[in-house]
Amino acid sequence: MTNRSPAEYYQRDRQWHPPALAPDYKTSLSRSPRMPLLSLENALGEVTGPVFSHDDIAEIDNDLLNNFTHGGEPIGERIILHGRVIDENARPVPNTLVEIWQANAGGRYRHKKDTYLAPIDPNFGGCGRTMTDVDGYYFFRTVKPGAYPWRNWINSWRPAHIHVSIFGSGFAQRLITQLYFEGDPLIAKCPIVQSIPDPEAVDQLIAALDMNTTIPLDSIAYKFDIVLRGRRSTLFENRLEGN
Amino acid sequence: MVQKLNYLKETPSQTAGPYVHIGLAPGAAGFEIFEQELGWDIAGPNAKGERIRVEGYVYDGTGAPVKDVMLEVWQANVEGVYAHPADGRAVEDGFRGWGRVITNFETGLWGFDTVKPGATPGRNGTTQAPHLNLWIVARGINVGLSTRMYFDDSDNSADPVLGLIEQAHRRDTLIATRQNDDIYRFDIHLQGDAETVFLDI
Numbered sequence: 001m002t003n004r005s006p007a008e009y010y011q012r013d014r015q016w017h018p019p020a021l022a023p024d025y026k027t028s029l030s031r032s033p034r035m036p037l038l039s040l041e042n043a044l045g046e047v048t049g050p051v052f053s054h055d056d057i058a059e060i061d062n063d064l065l066n067n068f069t070h071g072g073e074p075i076g077e078r079i080i081l082h083g084r085v086i087d088e089n090a091r092p093v094p095n096t097l098v099e100i101w102q103a104n105a106g107g108r109y110r111h112k113k114d115t116y117l118a119p120i121d122p123n124f125g126g127c128g129r130t131m132t133d134v135d136g137y138y139f140f141r142t143v144k145p146g147a148y149p150w151r152n153w154i155n156s157w158r159p160a161h162i163h164v165s166i167f168g169s170g171f172a173q174r175l176i177t178q179l180y181f182e183g184d185p186l187i188a189k190c191p192i193v194q195s196i197p198d199p200e201a202v203d204q205l206i207a208a209l210d211m212n213t214t215i216p217l218d219s220i221a222y223k224f225d226i227v228l229r230g231r232r233s234t235l236f237e238n239r240l241e242g243n
Numbered sequence: 244m245v246q247k248l249n250y251l252k253e254t255p256s257q258t259a260g261p262y263v264h265i266g267l268a269p270g271a272a273g274f275e276i277f278e279q280e281l282g283w284d285i286a287g288p289n290a291k292g293e294r295i296r297v298e299g300y301v302y303d304g305t306g307a308p309v310k311d312v313m314l315e316v317w318q319a320n321v322e323g324v325y326a327h328p329a330d331g332r333a334v335e336d337g338f339r340g341w342g343r344v345i346t347n348f349e350t351g352l353w354g355f356d357t358v359k360p361g362a363t364p365g366r367n368g369t370t371q372a373p374h375l376n377l378w379i380v381a382r383g384i385n386v387g388l389s390t391r392m393y394f395d396d397s398d399n400s401a402d403p404v405l406g407l408i409e410q411a412h413r414r415d416t417l418i419a420t421r422q423n424d425d426i427y428r429f430d431i432h433l434q435g436d437a438e439t440v441f442l443d444i
Contacts, residue, residue, distance in 0.1 A: 011443075012253065012443065013252065014443070016252055016255055017253075017386050018255065018256065018257070020384070020385055022385060025258075027383030028258075028383045028384070029304070029383075030303040030305050030307075030383070030433070030434065031381065031382075031383035031384050031433050031434070032383075032384075032434065033388070033434060033438055033441050034438060035413075035438050035440070035441075037441050037442060038404075038407060038408060038440055038441070038443065039443040040404060040443065040444050043363070043364065043365050043371065044329075044330060044363055044364050045363060045371070045374075046376075046444045048317075048327035048329050048330055049317060049341070050326075050327075050339060050340070050341030051326065051327055051328070051339075052281075056279060056281060057279070058277065058278050061277060067276060068276055086251065087251070088250050088252065088253060089250065089251075090251055097281075099266055100266065101263070101266025101267070109262045109265060110265060111262045112272075112348075114261075125265075125276045127269055127276060127277075129277070163263070169329075170329075171376055171378070171444075174315070174378055174387060175253075175256060176256065176257070176258075176259045176387060177254055177255065177256050177257045178258075178260075192257060192258060193257075195385055196255050196257075200252075201252065204252065204254055204255060205254070205255060226254050227251045227253050227254045228254070229253050230250065230251075
């Protein structure tokens with residue numbers, strides 16, 4: 001039916017990801033499936049996914065310092081967030097959409113459901129998007145988000161974080177995660193972070209201070225590489241249709 | 244000691260949180276920032292086939308609608324073709340097959356307009372009955388949940404994925420009900436007796 005289908009993805013390591021039910025993260029109790037997931041071998045619908053182009057986004061969309069300006073720049077610590085999207089085989093994932101959203105420097109989101117007392121910044125929207133280049137490289141300019149309180153226990157604070165959404169080339173690679181910042185003492189106390197069982201997996205979510213990319217007298221830089229599922233290079237039994 | 248394999252590990256998932264809307268569907272959340280919102284037009288103007296609407300709720304384990312969820316859909320066109328170079332077949336100009344939708348914040352109802360897909364190629368020469376691939380993220384969901392929506396007016400009897408579901412009655416959790424001319428109802432239950440079958444793809 002098809003000329004050629006790409007090979008299937010390596011199975012997702014469910015012991016590396018957080019479990020659906022993480023009791024210290026209270027909301028997960030009523031929103032986690034109790035029955036096991038049905039494990040599927042990939043077919044065409046899993047190894048394909050939406051294709052985006054530069055026509056879908058605007059040049060300024062990755063510049064959160066300027067993409068919601070109302071006459072000035074946002075308040076806060078100016079940062080460059082950059083890195084590569086690669087797969088488990090360390091191959092670049094080019095031309096894929098990366099979207100981010102975050103609180104402002106005071107820890108407040110521009111969202112009608114966020115009622116934290118820290119003020120809205122009139123010059124900060126808090127979301128951006130970009131496409132990786134041929135090497136899988138991406139970057140954003142933004143401000144470092146603030147920590148903020150949330151209702152889990154009565155005195156729970158989220159570490160500073162930026163939400164990241166990545167597509168990859170197949171829908172089975174679809175991923176949303178959060179990045180944290182090197183040195184933040186709230187990381188160890190956060191039940192959302194600590195839903196991840198392996199400390200090495202937590203480390204993978206912590207962006208590193210990157211002095212070499214910092215722009216002197218302008219912006220501090222953090223590097224955050226994103227790894228998506230890799231795919232087989234050798235086909236044996238149970239081939240996908242068309243291979 | 245043995246040689247190191249040197250595979251990297253996939254970046255671990257974290258919940259999309261309560262404010263996923265401003266990041267991924269700001270226009271739908273009432274926030275003007277981007278010139279183009281992505282994912283509101285799944286089929287485009289030239290898609291062939293039957294125009295349909297899909298609506299439903301996502302329910303939590305207590306039976307309450309989840310009002311801060313975001314869903315994404317990935318589907319083939321009426322001829323069973325995915326708009327991706329790996330498929331190798333052509334789609335109508337403007338057909339993307341992908342969309343995203345958030346709920347009404349007051350009620351939790353979500354809905355999107357698209358075309359009914361055709362059957363798609365499965366593994367080893369099998370054919371999969373027409374379906375939408377769905378991906379669900381929200382506060383409290385640590386790893387995005389994958390599932391599928393089939394159609395109650397299609398022949399699903401030979402579908403290889405439905406056939407894998409051990410408890411036959413649970414297959415119904417993946418089948419949408421045609422309500423009137425062009426609206427299919429598909430409710431998703433995160434937990435409980437009617438828990439939807441979720442997939443590890």
